[in-house]
Structures are given as C-alpha cells and as structure tokens.
Amino acid sequence: MPTLDEVRKELDKDELDYPELALALGPAVLPHLKTLVAEDEPRIAPKAAYLAGIISADASHEIVAQAAQSRHDVVRVAAAAAAAKLPTQQAAKVAGQLLGDADPGVRIRAMKAAATIDEPSLAAKVKTMSEQDHDPHVRGLAASTYQRMRQ
C-alpha cells in the first residue's frame, strides 16, 4: 500500500493513465484520495477526485461529492467529470448540484456529464438552463445537450 506522499507524487505527473492507476491502486487508496481532496490543493485535488470516480467503489461518491464543494473551479470541474463515472443515483446527485454552480465552466462540464447519466431530473434541469442560464455559451450548449438527452 503506497503512503500518502507516494500517492501525491504519483498524481503530480504531467500526464496520468487513470484506468491503469485505478487498477494498480484499487479501492484501498480511497482514504488517501479523501485526504488529498480535503487538502484542496489545485495541483493535486482534481486528480485525486477524478481517480476516486474512476475507482468507483462505495467510498468514491463521498470523495467526489466533497470535491464538488471545493473553493477551486478546477477541483469542481474534476468532480463534474468524475460524477459520470459513479453509479447513476450518486452521479445524478453530484451532477445536479454542479449544474447550479456559480462558474459557467463547471456548469458546462456538469452538463457534459449529465448527458451521460440516465436520470430524467437532469434533463429537466438542462432544459431550464437552455432557457434561463445567464451565460449565452451555457444556454447554447444546454439547448444542443437537451436535444441529445431527449433522444
């Protein structure tokens, strides 16, 4: 079992192969990932959150949900992307929350995740965004995303 610092160093690479890393480390690494997300360092926390999503074990949801509360946009973006890897109900919860994020980029990433989650309430939220979001880019993407989600 790698130490916290070893996991931190593994995540500090320029490029990572997440599926390979998830396979190598397994669910046992989740407590370390939880710690790293809690530290909320923008260099590491997004990677820890995403890896937790990829590992997709019982404890993953809690870590991704915690990342969704980060004060850093890049951590919440990673949480939105990781949400798509979680079981439907947990995925919908995180994605649903981030669809209402203050940062338009996070909302965009959450919308892209929502499009892959089979949950009607998300489609409804995306439809509303296509009409009411303050950001024209978000509205535009929401409209095309909603079309695809209906099919």
Added chain:
Amino acid sequence: MSWHSWFNVSGGAAALRSPITAIARNPNHLDLFVTGTDGRIYSTWWDAASGWANWFNVSGGMAALGSPITAVARNPNHLDLFVTGTDGRIYSTWWDAASGWANWFNVSGGMAALGSKITAVARNPDHLDLFVTGTDGRIYSTWWDASSGWANWFNVSGGMAALGSPIEAIARNPNHLDLFVTGTDGRIYSTWWDASGGWANWFNVSGGMAALKSPITAVARNPNHLDLFVTGTDGRIYSTWWDASGGWANWFNVSGGAAALGSEITAVARNPNHLDLFVTGTDGRIYSTWWDASGGWANWFNVSGGRAALKSPITPIARFPDHLDLFVTGTDGRIYSTWWHQSEQLRVHVKVLSEPTTVARATMMQSMRDVYASVGIDVVIASEETLNLPTLNDLDVGTCVVGSTTAEQNDLFGHRNSAGGNDICVYFVRSTVPPLNGCAAHPAGRPSAVITSVASPWTMAHECGHVLGLPHVDDPNRLMMGGGTWNITNPPPDLIQSEINTMLESPLTV
C-alpha cells in the same frame, strides 16, 4: 548561432601552447591526443552516447613537452599516430577497433628535432604520406602502402627549412599532393606531387613571407581550389588562394586580423562555400572569423571569452556541416573545449483560453526558450492570441495518447489562425478532463499541445518535446521525465544527445 561556454576536458592539462589533436572517425565520435604535463602522450575520446572518457596514456608513449601528436583515420575503425619521441626518433602506433592500441615503432629510421611536427596525409584508405623537417634541415617524406609497408625517407625536391618547421600537406584529390612551408629565407614555398608527373620544384607563393618556422595552413574547399593562411612578418594575418582556372592570387590581410609572429591560423571548411578561421590574437584572446561565398569575410570576434597564451594553436573540427568543436590549452594549462552549433528555429503560436495560476505564462515560455536554446533551438513565439471558447476551457483530452484525439481537441486545434503546418500551437486551458498538467496528443498535420492552469514551469517545454517526438524517461534531471516536471530535481532539466538529435531532425525545427 551560438557558442557554448568553454569547459575543461576530463581534467586534462598540458604545457602552455600545447597543440591538441582532434579527429572525428565518425560524426558522433571524437578522439583527442596531447602531450601531457609529464611528457606522456595522452588520449581521450568523446562519444555522443557516453560523453567524455578519462585520459589515458597511449601505449606508454612519451615526447618533449608541447610536442604535436599527428592522427589520421584511414577508415572509421583505424587510427594512425605520429610523433617525434624524446630521443628525436619519429614514432608511430596505431589503433584498430578489433585489436586496440599497438606498440610504438620507429618509422624507417626517421629523426627530427625534438617537438617537430610529423605531417600525415591519407590519400586513400591504404596509403599514407608523411612529411617532416629532418635534423639536417632538409624536408623529408616517406610513405606507407598496405601492399608494400613503409618506404625509406627521401628529400622532397631539395627543399629545406629551419629545424622544427612544420610542413603543410593537402590532398585535393587522391592522386595529388600540395606542400607548403616557410623556407630558410622566410619565403613561403610550395611544391606538388602528381601521380602522373611526380614531384615538382619548390616555388615561392605570390611573394609571401613569414617568420622562420611559421606554420602555413591550407584548406581545399573543393578539389580545384586552395586557401592558404599565415601570420606574416608584420604580425598581420594573411590569406591567398589558388584556383585551377586562375592560379595563385595575391596575399591579403584577413579582416584586419593580427597575431604574434609565428602564430598558427587554423581553418575548417564546414561546407564548400564556407570557411571558419581561429587564432590566438595579440591580446591573448581566442578569435574567429568566417568567410562565406555569399557574404565574404566577417569581422573577428572573441569566442566565448576564451583566452590562451600567445601563439597557442586552436584546433577546430567540424563533425557536421552545422557543428564545430574547438580545443585549446588555456592560460592555466588546462585543456579546454567549446562548441558551436547552427541553431534551428521552432515556431510556437500561443493561444490563451485561460491564464495559468500556479506559474506565470511568461515564466513557462521563458523556461522553454532557455531549455531549447541550450540545445541550439531558438523558440520563436510567432503569435499570441486570446481565444474566447468557454466550452473548451476544461478540455476533454480522452486518453491523451499519440495519434488519438477527442472531438473537443479536434475542435480546439482547428483554431490555428495563421500558424503554418510545421508550427506548434500551444493552447493554455484552465483544465483537462481527465485532469492533467498538459497533453501533447494532436491530429496529424496540426502540431498542438494543451497546457493547464496548474502546469509546472517546465510543462510547456515538456509537452512540446512530446510534439517533437520525445518519449518519457525515468531520470528526474531530464525534461522528458515521466514522473512529472514539478519534481525535476536539478533545474534546468537536461536533454541528452539522442533527444537533441530527434528534436533537430523533426520537420518542426528548421
């Protein structure tokens, strides 16, 4: 165009003014020879793969301090050495890739004043011609042929010179030799040998004169052209040329250059339309100038602040047309080298969706320029623009492997604006999905990389390294280390020769 700073070669030292002999058996290998401070004959080598080796004594050989060692590579796996030994006898040894170093032997009973230079020319791989001023001041030659071995020494056309005068010899083609020497009257003489007509008489070259024993340097840029260089009796650096169509020209002073009387001017033709000259100037600084068929002679300039004792010879060698290595014994008696490499250009277009947060973008760009400049690549920031593309600011890069790109990458990399097909577009985005510091995967014909807001100072240089074809390595001192450029242990990070070669061979560097 950049000269590296001087460095001491493997701790080597020699008496002041000792000539360093350098030979490139192949473009990725150098062999050096010198008489060390203890009078032993030393050698070291440099190989592109392994760098500089330690100095070693060649077969127990010795010579008077400062004696020149002559080396010839008749083929890439064979070296012949020549030297005047401590007893005034002319010695030779050879190295063969298969058998290593042989013992020294006296060449046909030949003798010369201590420290005399033995000049050797291989007109073809199975033939050597030697030239030397003998102990009686006569100019002697002998030859070795693979079929008949060593011949007896004979006096060349009655020629004479002061004891220790170096003879310059050059084979413009395999059946022709030209010799040059400062004669006993201080006039510059030449003769030639032709396979059909034998040895000609000595003649004075265009009225030229020099101090007794002054070395004459000859270069054949092509088989029908010779350029000569010498320090004249007034301490000015002179040149003349011979052309098959026009014969000998008048001597002229090269760009106002001057040197102590008897200083050797060394020259190398990196290509048929270019000459580089080197000399230790009257102020003890190491100077160079060049001649180019298109621009003529340039001004003399000091090479990387280099200095040497007056009259120290500078040894240049061009392993490639765009590369020079220099060797010299410095003012402290240490053996120094520097190199010049024609720089190539890499054009980079910077496109900003989001400014980095951990390191300033200007720092990343400067870090990349520094690392690339250290290996002879000028990074030119060809353009900078801001892209307002919020839907691509947290970019889906998929698996980020070479040759595979996502719809979002293809969309983003379509924004090339004015960038040429061999220019790299670097996109600064807020983040990637999955989260990475950067990613160099790009579609064919659109060289691109993305850098995220949490990238290290070296990520931009690293990702562009991938675009140029470099894979990951384990060594944490190197730019391409796979363990993350935030964790580089000894910045600035290194690139090794094989990586530099890959970068220079990329169509993106021109």
